[in-house]
Amino acid sequence: MRRIFSLVPLFSELDDNELDDVIALAATKTVRKKNVILQEGDLGNSLYVILEGSVKISYYAPDGREIILSILNAGEFFGEISLLDSQPRSATVTATEETRLAQIRNKDFNRLLLEKPHLAIKCLEELALRLRRTNKLLERVCTMDVPHRLYNYLRELVKEDSKKAFGNYYLVSLPTHQVIADQLSTSRETISRAIGALKKDGIIKAVDDSKKVAVDIESIDTLLFSLD
Incomplete structure (x- = not known):
């Protein structure tokens, strides 16, 4: 599991001991294809790292159309926004194939951010990258x-x-x-x-x-x- 975690951008600069600290807080689970992992509007209490498989991040437009914001694969993570702002989930996450996840609880992740400031900086960098991707998506669709x-x-x-x-x-x-x-x-x-x-x-x-x-x-x- 350490190898997968080391590939996650959020954890890429942690040393082996720090990675082991993160892994010790993670619980693993497997989700079947098409199963919903997170529902838009639900309260968020965990961060998820994809160990195997892939998921889609989406929301539904008022006319019922599904808008897919992104596809995430092994080594990527999701669920961080609700952990940072304590607001309901902003999108729905669905497994696009059988997917194995590592789940880190809100309180544990927040403690990691306090203990490891460089981890908090990486989290901000990843959020900025995802915001840029969303901006590009909106530009494509609208113009x-x-x-x-x-x-x-x-x-x-x-x-x-x-x-x-x-x-x-x-x-x-x-x-x-x-x-x-x-x-x-x-x-x-x-x-x-x-x-x-x-x-x-x-x-x-x-x-x-x-x-x-x-x-x-x-x-x-x-x-x-x-x-x-």
Whole structure:
């Protein structure tokens, strides 16, 4: 478990002894696919670290549409906002596959922040990063047409979570078309057609024996430039 915790941005600068202190406060549990972990509006009393699996962070618009704010994977965490402001949960968190979590109670996490000021600073840095991501999401949805949204979305995937494959191609974990549609506030059919066209043009390529796809980032930049 120490290896996973050391990969979490919030805990990345802790030494082994400090990591062990954090791990000692954590209780683990497994959540099945599609099960709700946190419900928007609930009182928050814990921070969660994803040990295995993935979750989606979402809320529902007044018209009933689900808006996905982000997808989090192993090594990432959630639930920190309610711990810091003692307000109800701001979004719903749902497992997108069978997911193993480490749970740290509110009082224990707050004590860690008091004992380790550098941990509090990392927490603020992570909150700032997530706020920037949310701002970019709002910018895409409010000011861009669907092609703009999709190309910028793919570019952000490459920037945040990728590994160079070959040439201008980078490996990324591409969510389902429905998840992308929910994040970009459009329909699954629209996203499927757009991604299908990118695959036909060789800008997105399937990778054998992998859940990831290869994205030609130079071609994505060219498409973005042509739309501006």
